[in-house]
Amino acid sequence: MIISLLNQKGGVGKTTLAVSLAGQLTQLGSRVLLIDADPQGSALDWAAAREGEPLFPVVGLPRPTVHKEIQGFVGDYDHIVIDGAPRVTDLARSVIMASDVVVIPVQPSPYDIWSAEEVVGLVNEGAIYKEKLKSCFVINRKIVNTAIGRDVKEALANYDLSILDVTVGQRVVFAEAVASGLVVSEVAPKSNAATEVKAFANELLKF
Ligand SMILES: Nc1ncnc2c1ncn2[C@@H]1O[C@H](COP(=O)(O)OP(=O)(O)O)[C@@H](O)[C@H]1O
Numbered sequence: 001m002i003i004s005l006l007n008q009k010g011g012v013g014k015t016t017l018a019v020s021l022a023g024q025l026t027q028l029g030s031r032v033l034l035i036d037a038d039p040q041g042s043a044l045d046w047a048a049a050r051e052g053e054p055l056f057p058v059v060g061l062p063r064p065t066v067h068k069e070i071q072g073f074v075g076d077y078d079h080i081v082i083d084g085a086p087r088v089t090d091l092a093r094s095v096i097m098a099s100d101v102v103v104i105p106v107q108p109s110p111y112d113i114w115s116a117e118e119v120v121g122l123v124n125e126g127a128i129y130k131e132k133l134k135s136c137f138v139i140n141r142k143i144v145n146t147a148i149g150r151d152v153k154e155a156l157a158n159y160d161l162s163i164l165d166v167t168v169g170q171r172v173v174f175a176e177a178v179a180s181g182l183v184v185s186e187v188a189p190k191s192n193a194a195t196e197v198k199a200f201a202n203e204l205l206k207f
């Protein structure tokens with residue numbers, strides 16, 4: 001399966017969730033490739049920060065030809081996760097055309113909910129050319145017991161796109177893991193973050 005994390009807005013958790021998902025799918029025994037399609041190369045930076053054995057390979061393809069270049073990799077992997085680029089529309093279009101499932105991370109803030117309009121538009125446009133394209137929102141950095149955390153699903157429902165049941169909380173361990181090129185299950189296997197990542201991967205595998 002080719003799963004991309006995409007949102008035109010920066011800082012919503014694309015790289016965090018892409019790395020976490022690739023790690024979890026690897027730990028489930030699959031051959032996984034992570035494609036960094038963001039010219040900023042944050043996923044490549046994550047891989048470079050790691051000491052010792054890589055968990056999975058990371059390649060940089062920050063070009064609007066990802067949908068073509070990915071063909072050279074599909075035969076070698078069970079799953080390919082794409083960390084998408086913010087802002088640049090032709091890069092996003094290429095990532096969408098490369099994907100089986102587009103996952104749109106959103107933070108529970110009104111600003112994030114409004115700005116999702118852009119990426120939802122691109123996904124809907126992609127679905128015209130690619131009938132089997134699936135897409136969904138995942139709520140990231142949810143803060144427990146806040147009104148906005150509760151209302152966000154309702155607000156997103158206006159977009160007519162699925163919302164994953166799993167939500168990923170605001171957990172400092174994500175940032176701590178990234179700093180050393182690790183995933184949360186390596187740093188804190190029993191943490192809420194690790195549990196959420198497992199549930200995230202499982203829900204996507206069934207999606
Ligand atoms: N669930 C989370 N809990 C805590 N921090 C998070 C979480 N998701 C992302 N972050 C932090 O938010 C910042 C932006 O996340 P990142 O994955 O780089 O977003 P994007 O790739 O969409 O720009 C990073 O500093 C990251 O560590």
Ligand SMILES: [Mg+2]
Nearest residue numbers: 014015038042
């Ligand atoms: Mg990123």
